[in-house]
């Protein structure tokens with residue numbers, strides 16, 4: 015039984031399609047969906063899996079680790095704050111000294127910054143690596159300082 019054929023989901027500009035077919039002329043390249051060799055493709059559709067194909071510009075290496083490192087402290091603070099409020103809803107809010115209130119405020123600010131940064135991830139990734147490192151290092155320094163303060167002085 016022949017495979018059902020489907021039209022490309024995104025109609026390509028003829029010149030874009032020509033670029034793709036020119037790129038694959040006499041060149042081995044695997045279909046990103048099924049791995050089929052697209053050498054000498056004649057239509058912008060994979061003959062094996064029927065997936066629409068297009069040529070795109072990509073980065074040699076997209077590094078996400080500075081973003082992930084910058085997001086980690088805020089994410090953990092937001093989870094901690096959520097856990098605290100979740101438990102407090104079941105067991106009631108505990109009486110709290112000023113240090114506890116300040117800790118909750120810190121967790122809330124950190125979680126908000128983490129959410130803000132996660133929403134602006136494309137902006138973050140457009141920054142030079144040195145700026146990304148500065149963001150991650152600054153956020154970690156603030157959180158480690160707060161942690162050490164709470165652990166030893168509060």
Ligand SMILES: [Zn+2]
Nearest residue numbers: 045048060063
């Ligand atoms: Zn394919």
